[in-house]
Amino acid sequence: MKFISTIAAAMALITTMAASTPGLTQAGPASPSDHPALLEEITFLDIRAPGGNYRLEALIVRLAAAKGRLPVALLTHGKPRLPSELVNMRAPLMAPQARDLAYRGYLAVAVVRRGYGVSGGTTGQPTNAAYARCNDADLRRYFSVEADDLERALRVVAGRGDADATQVIAIGGSVGGGAALALAARNTPGLKAVVNLAGAMRLTDAQGQLACPQDMPIAALASFGSQTRTPTLWVYSENDGNFGPDAARKVHAAYVAQGGVATLKIAPSLQPADGHNIFELPAGRQHWLAALDPFLRAQNLPTWSAQQLDALMRKYNMPATRRPWLEGYFSLYTPKVLVRAPNGVPSYSASTGGLEPAQRSALDSCEKAAKMACNPAMKNFDIVSTPN
Structure with a gap:
């Protein structure tokens, strides 16, 4: 058996959008050339919030032959090292992961949170704003602000005719993993399981230098365990340069001690790449998808049959x-x-x-x-x- 990893070809960005489902600005679905069984669309979710409305870019993928309402898999990304790189985050970058979930029977929705790429919202909220200081209370708030986008995105997606909002899973990488755990702590209706991939948060200055100890998020992430019984799967890597396996084991133990339900998997080193990128790396996907399938079956949730x-x-x-x-x-x-x-x-x-x-x-x-x-x-x- 042989695996080939190449740099994914750049995806064309769709700029002409037409109004469709209320709350959605949508481009017509199309089948990717290497995935004729799928349909995918780039869209914007129109979010209504107390502090002001905004739009989130999203990629939505499903099986072309699927009928009726599908369980929802909400996917979200991490945070680049430099604040100046936030603009580069686009929904099509999560197409590989979304397609893997669509093949498993889900309406896969990859969401770009506020302040990233072309998503709107209050500038700076998902970046190193003043509240994201190096202390437990601010780090909890940081993940909670990110979870606001996920919860609001789900409300919009629930209005689609092909979405079953009573069966939802959330999957996030790095900061997105922490946001997914924060979402679970809200006991969001319909949320059946959460997958945390290298969940952590790296606080850096404008030059990308570390401004907070790497194990500082442990208490913040663990605190979410006291507020939910939603089953969670955690996958980290042996060579995670941001939040290593020892930190992963500590936060997992603390989360479970506070009442959280979590299964921890430590994947082998993803050399030569940094294992913190397990969400997007092909070698990382190989490991977390293999852990995902039995986890979903244990929760009586869909996957390949x-x-x-x-x-x-x-x-x-x-x-x-x-x-x-x-x-x-x-x-x-x-x-x-x-x-x-x-x-x-x-x-x-x-x-x-x-x-x-x-x-x-x-x-x-x-x-x-x-x-x-x-x-x-x-x-x-x-x-x-x-x-x-």
């Missing part, structure tokens, strides 16, 4: 001993391709570069092992009807 795997095994007459190996394919990030030789030897690969590089890598591995030609058996989550 055993029936999908059964159908693949029946079509190609695969032995039961292959099942655990195939489960690795189903949990893997997309785009991905599974191939098979006439003698039954299989291989699979994923690539951020697209289906073609993934297929080429899988075929190379398969043909090297089998010493014969191999053919695609599955692309992303779709069985190939006729080998080619």
